[in-house]
Amino acid sequence: MQKSSIDIFFEPKSIAIIGASPREGNMGRVILENLKKNFKEKIFVVNPKYEDVLNIKSYSSLNDIKDDIDVAIIAVDASKTLDIMKDVAEKKVKGVIIISGGFAETDSEEGIRVQNEVKDFAEKNGIRVLGPNCIGVYNAHNGIDTFFLPYERMRRPKKGPISIISQSGALLATLMDWAASKNIKIGKAINFGNKIDVDEIESMEYFGKDNETRVILMYLEGINPGKGRDFIETARRVTSIYKKPIILIKGGKTSNGAKAAKSHTASLAGSYDVFKAAAKQANIIIADDLEELFDIARVMSFNIKPLGNRVGIITNSGGHGVIASDKLAEYGLIVPELSDNTKKELRKIFPLRVSLHNPVDFTGDATPQHYEKVLEMMVKNDEADMFLIIALLQPSTMDLSIANIISNFTKKHFERPIAVVTIGAEHGEKLKELLENEGIPTFEFPDRASKALAMMSKCIKCSGKSFESCKKEELQKDAILETKKIVEKAINEDRMKLFEDEALRILNINEIETPNYCVAHNTDQLIQCKDIIKYPVAMKIISPDIIHKTDVGGVILNVEDDNRLIDGYYKLIKNVKNNLPKARINGVLIQEIVKNGQEIIIGGKRDLAFGPVVLFGLGGIYTEVLGDVSMRIAPIDSCDAKEMIEEIKSIKILEGYRGLEPVDKNALALAIMRVGELMINIPEITEMDINPVIANKKGALAVDARIIINRGGLIG
Known part of the structure; x- marks a missing residue:
């Protein structure tokens, strides 16, 4: 190593x-x-x-x-x-x-x-x-154990392929004790507390290179300021190059949790939405709770990569089988119908009352041998890549020999993972104990087993994901220099917000396309604008003192000829002087109206830990109503940008749902990537909203932009 x-x-x-x-x-x-x-x-x-x-x-x-x-x-x-x-x-x-x-x-x-x-x-x-x-640290392979908890208070798990990284010492201790009780094998663990030096990033790198670690579990409350990008790059390396899945549970999700996290380990817990976005980018699987964390770990610890995502369900309870089938489909796995050939072979063995579909439902008189025959037949005919077994021991025909059958099957067909649902007090607990002693994951309910298999499949995909084909976007040096000049001018004038024309200029020079526009400070310039733009146009007042332009009559839409353009100019100035006499007027923005397309928002902000964050979603009035957005940490590559577009719930609207015109997703992806580059190269930009971007099949045009600045910017 x-x-x-x-x-x-x-x-x-x-x-x-x-x-x-x-x-x-x-x-x-x-x-x-x-x-x-x-x-x-x-x-x-x-x-x-x-x-x-x-x-x-x-x-x-x-x-x-x-x-x-x-x-x-x-x-x-x-x-x-x-x-x-x-x-x-x-x-x-x-x-x-x-x-x-x-x-x-x-x-x-x-x-x-x-x-x-x-x-x-x-x-x-x-x-x-x-x-x-x-x-401190725990290493079952050589006896290192700096935990100040005696064995009788905290049981140590058996040596195994799972390693744990935890910001909380007490939580790590309870996880270790619980793992020991469930026969979950842990090889190594580390707790870094206030992390003045060693942290989660270095720990991930260590376990990624460690030959004795196959699965990494992590509990994290916060990432130190400015370390977010290192966190993402390290996790990507661990999952895609070292092929070690990382399953994480995050503390400090809410404002109360973040406050408790700060008092707990002197950590700065950032926005949970930003963290989730970073985890996706980092190839990390997030567990909803501690139970799910270990559910996933138990199926992952087999170190088996299933051949695919087809699940065979074998049950002696129809209701539980239906729940399992529904949940597996919900989580993205396939429950395929058995082939006619397999059905014919099984029908020779089983009476008509046995449902030979998928789930295979034996009804109440199933025996352990029935499970064995179906498992072997489904493997022989390649019907499933993994199995969910529901074995209720209440019927008199069932007994604990089912444990040996399942155990022998997993040894013989180790490439096909199994999750077993054992429900019931005395008999269910005995079966559970026998199976877990063999390292076979058991679950109390089919929904938990289904989710664990789905998350295992997701982990495998993550650990096989490559980023080599992902393209990056870089801004032109001249464009960056001109952008800096525009921002510096505004800062020197004590402005925290760029004028609309300044914001549009920054987008244009950085190859984020906008509709044609012109700025008129007087009637002579207004006449010149007529030769630059095409009707219809929108007219907007430019002022550092006006937040909501429509409230003071500072916007006129659908101006269609020269006369209305001139009339509109005087009307805008008059409206502002009447409604807000002290407002400073810095001209009128005249912009061509984009008639057809879907309204999109692309935005940027800064997070204390992760730095520049880029947001994407439906724009216009839907932004706040639906809240259907995706986020990633800059810099954003082509793979990140594509995922951002594909993962919003309203993606069908962008793909031409019910006769709508599909949009140019490549143009949107480029705009997302360039916004990320802007946020990186211009640290004085603290917030950025391009809303709306009008997207159609021909491309994407940024119609309106709001850019907030601050001298020195924030971390990122």
Whole structure:
């Protein structure tokens, strides 16, 4: 395995525990007890108050230890951490795990100050830090276990292919305990708490390269400011190049959750909608809750890539089979009808009351052997790529031997995953236990099993997704320079919003097409405009003091000749002077009207963690009414842009639904990509709305644009 810079935490040759004592419940002591169980390398204790702890010599300081130390675990009060870090630097310790709390997560001035001092010192001295306010790392392959929870309080799972990244230590501990109870095998885990150094990005990279990891689970509350793009690129690399699926659950989805996340791990939890968009872009599967997180992990841990997305359902309960069939279809999997040949062969075995479709429904007198015969027949005739088995043990003809049949089948046909629904108190629990001991995923209800299979299929697609064919768009250097001049002029005039003609000019020079337009500051210029534009046109007042132009009579539509153009010019100025006398007038915008097409919105904003975000959806009045939008993080490639267009719920409208004219999706994709490039290259643009963009089969024209600016911009 190519070594990661955080490899030292998972494979140290020596560990020193600073602050361990003989006292029951002392965190350092618990860590020492855990390490002594399975860690075969050198363990040292540092505590000047004691000669030994649990029969291991206790040193007064790190520098009294003659051996080299790879990792130091700091389990002392936060106020003493900086002094210990100085010993760490002198001893040339490679990595530090700070399990203590009392830092920035307290939101106190003292906690923030101490954390910043530790962070600065570690960076200056090249010391890798995990934490503070964390439980550290777990590696079942070599006995590393820095969790300060005794075995009787937190069971350790069996060694397996799943690795966990968690921002919350307590949540990680409960996940590990729960996994152990369900016989879900976990190989490695990491918790980085306040993440002043090691974070989710580096952890993903480590597990991506790790030969002992096949599936990555992640709990995340927030991403540090400016790290969003690194997060996306790393996740893409892990899923598409290293072929490791990432399943994530996000904390801080709501404003209350975000507030709790901040107080919990000093994290800045951003907009959940933005995060979901980033996850799609990053090839990450988002689980709705912890139960779903492990449901997906259980089916993924087989390390099986199904041959396709066809599901065979075998059941002794018609109702459960119907629910499973509906849910599988809802989640995008196929429940195919059995071939005539398979039906004929099965009918020789089963009476007429058995429904030989898909689901295959045995009714109430099914036996375990019936399941075996159908499974083998469906594999022989290649009827399904994976199976959902519903086995109720209440009928007297059923017994626990079904567990052996399913287990033997999975060993024989390992390329065809199985999910089993076991419902029922005593008998259902026994079957569940037998199957899970064999590593076969079981579920209480068919809808959960269906979703787990669907998510597994989605994970496989994600891990096989390639980004090599995705094209990128770059703006012309001259266009960027001219855009900067326009923005700088507005900033120097203390304006936070560009004039409409400035916004349209920026779009034009950056190859985002607009209808023909002209700006008149007087009647002479108005006459010149007549030779540039074609009727009909719209006329709009330009003013830094008017927010809603229609409220002051600042818009005239469908102007169709020269006389109405001149009359309209004077009427607009008169309306504004009457309704808002102090408003400054900077001219009149005259723009050709686009008659045919679908109204679209393309917008941009900035997120603290991810930087520039681009939005796409139906425009005009539908933007706020429907809220049917998609988002991605800039820069946006051709694959991202295409997905943004395809994933809005109203995509059929853009494709020519019920006689509507289909739009040029390639033109829309280019506009999306160029908006992303604008947001990246001009950091002073904080918000951008192009609404509407009129799209038809000939292309897409940006009719109206609103660009908000700020000197220095935001992160991104």
